[in-house]
Amino acid sequence: MNIVTGLVLYALIWFMTLFIVLQVGVTSQSDVGERVTGTHGSAPVNAQIKRRFVITSAVAAVIWAVIAAIILSGVITIADIDLFTRFGLGDAR
Numbered sequence: 001m002n003i004v005t006g007l008v009l010y011a012l013i014w015f016m017t018l019f020i021v022l023q024v025g026v027t028s029q030s031d032v033g034e035r036v037t038g039t040h041g042s043a044p045v046n047a048q049i050k051r052r053f054v055i056t057s058a059v060a061a062v063i064w065a066v067i068a069a070i071i072l073s074g075v076i077t078i079a080d081i082d083l084f085t086r087f088g089l090g091d092a093r
Contacts, residue, residue, distance in 0.1 A: 001071050009067065014060040021056045 001009075030041035070076055 001068065006064075006068060010060065010064045013064050013067070014056060017060045017063065018052070018056045021052050021059070 026044050028042045029035045032045050035041055
């Protein structure tokens with residue numbers, strides 16, 4: 001795995017983690033009862049975006065480290081997940 005592959009893998013994991021972290025612990029305006037005019041009732045009262053980005057970065061770094069270690073150690077290779085050639089649909093080179 002080269003540097004670009006590692007960065008792309010981290011970015012993918014970061015965004016997937018962000019979509020999960022954004023949903024955790026959200027208090028909507030409807031829950032509090034203080035709905036601002038012109039906003040949807042499910043809009044968060046306090047989004048805490050900076051805090052969520054920090055949590056996302058930390059969790060994504062841990063997940064990335066585990067996946068990178070698995071890839072670099074050779075425990076799982078492309079040959080293990082290449083189902084196209086495994087079932088005889090492609091050329092085994």
